[in-house]
Amino acid sequence: MLMLNNKTILITGAGQGIGRGTAQAVIDAGAHLILTDLTLPAARATAHHIDPEGDRTLALAADVTDRSAVAGAIEQGVERFGRLDGLVNNAGVLAMGSALHSPADDLDRQLAVNVQGVATCCQIAARQMITQPDEGGAIVNIASNAGKVGYPNMAGYNASKAAVISLTRSLAAEWAEHGINVNAVCPGGVETPMLGEVAAWIAKRTGDEPEQLLATMTPAQLGRHIQPIEVGRVIVFLLSSQADIIRGQAINVDGGDTPY
Numbered sequence: 001m002l003m004l005n006n007k008t009i010l011i012t013g014a015g016q017g018i019g020r021g022t023a024q025a026v027i028d029a030g031a032h033l034i035l036t037d038l039t040l041p042a043a044r045a046t047a048h049h050i051d052p053e054g055d056r057t058l059a060l061a062a063d064v065t066d067r068s069a070v071a072g073a074i075e076q077g078v079e080r081f082g083r084l085d086g087l088v089n090n091a092g093v094l095a096m097g098s099a100l101h102s103p104a105d106d107l108d109r110q111l112a113v114n115v116q117g118v119a120t121c122c123q124i125a126a127r128q129m130i131t132q133p134d135e136g137g138a139i140v141n142i143a144s145n146a147g148k149v150g151y152p153n154m155a156g157y158n159a160s161k162a163a164v165i166s167l168t169r170s171l172a173a174e175w176a177e178h179g180i181n182v183n184a185v186c187p188g189g190v191e192t193p194m195l196g197e198v199a200a201w202i203a204k205r206t207g208d209e210p211e212q213l214l215a216t217m218t219p220a221q222l223g224r225h226i227q228p229i230e231v232g233r234v235i236v237f238l239l240s241s242q243a244d245i246i247r248g249q250a251i252n253v254d255g256g257d258t259p260y
C-alpha cells in the first residue's frame, strides 16, 4: 500500500531544489499534487518532470506572501482533486550578510516569506482541512538546522527558521483537536540552487573556487551532499498516518550534523 495513496498534497516553492525532490517523493507515494511557485513556468517544469501526462498534478503560480493567491491555489486544487489532505511549506529565501551590515530589507523579506508565508499557507490550508468531510490532514514545514544552530552571516534566516519551529509547535497543539498533524523538518546541506548561492557568497569573500567550496559543504557523518528526494521521503512519512505519534516536532534531516 502506498503511503499517500489518493491523498492530495500542496507543495509551495515546488519549481526546483527540495520542493521538486519532495514532489517526486510525494507522487511516488501515490498522491495527487498541487504544485505552486512564484511563476507558472517554474511550477510547470516540476509538473512535467514528475508527471508528463499531467493526470496527477496541477501547477499554479502563487507567491506565499500573497494571501489571495494562496487561497486561490487551494480553491483550484480542491476543485480539481476534491479535497486537501496535506501541505508542505517549502518556499523559502535566504539572504546572506553580516548582522552588522545587512540592510533591514533583507530581514523583512526573509520574515515575510519564511514566517508570514508559512503561517498564511498553514491557516488557509487548515481552514480547508477542517471544513471538508473526514476533517483532518497533515502539514510539514521546512525549517532548517540553521533555526537551531545559528550560523554566522545568516542571522535573519536563522531567526526566521527558529520561528518556523516555534510556529510548528503552536499549530500542532492548537489543531490536534481537528485531526491536523503539524511537524517540521530541519535540513542542512542539501544539494540545491540555494546551497550553491551560499557557497558562492562565501567563496567571494575567501577567494575559494565556489565549486570546490560547495564540494566541502557536506554533513561530516554522511560525507556527501543530501539529495532533495531524501528530504522528500522523510516528508512523505510525516504526511502519512504512520507518523500520527510524531507531533509538533522539528526533525533533523541533516546527515547527523545537529545532535539536538
Ligand SMILES: NC(=O)c1ccc[n+]([C@@H]2O[C@H](COP(=O)([O-])OP(=O)(O)OC[C@H]3O[C@@H](n4cnc5c(N)ncnc54)[C@H](O)[C@@H]3O)[C@@H](O)[C@H]2O)c1
Residues within 6 Å of the ligand: 012, 013, 014, 015, 016, 017, 018, 019, 036, 037, 038, 042, 062, 063, 064, 065, 089, 090, 091, 092, 093, 094, 113, 117, 142, 143, 144, 145, 186, 187, 188, 189, 190, 191, 192, 193, 194, 195
Ligand atoms: N538547500 C539547503 O541546504 C537547505 C537547508 C535547510 C533548509 N532549506 C530550506 O528548504 C526550502 C527549499 O530550499 P531549496 O534549497 O530547495 O531552495 P531553492 O532556492 O533552490 O528553491 C526555493 C524555491 O522556492 C521558491 N520561492 C521563493 N520565494 C517564494 C515565494 N514568496 N512564494 C513561492 N515560492 C517561492 C523559489 O522560486 C524556488 O523555486 C527552503 O525553505 C529553505 O530555506 C534548504
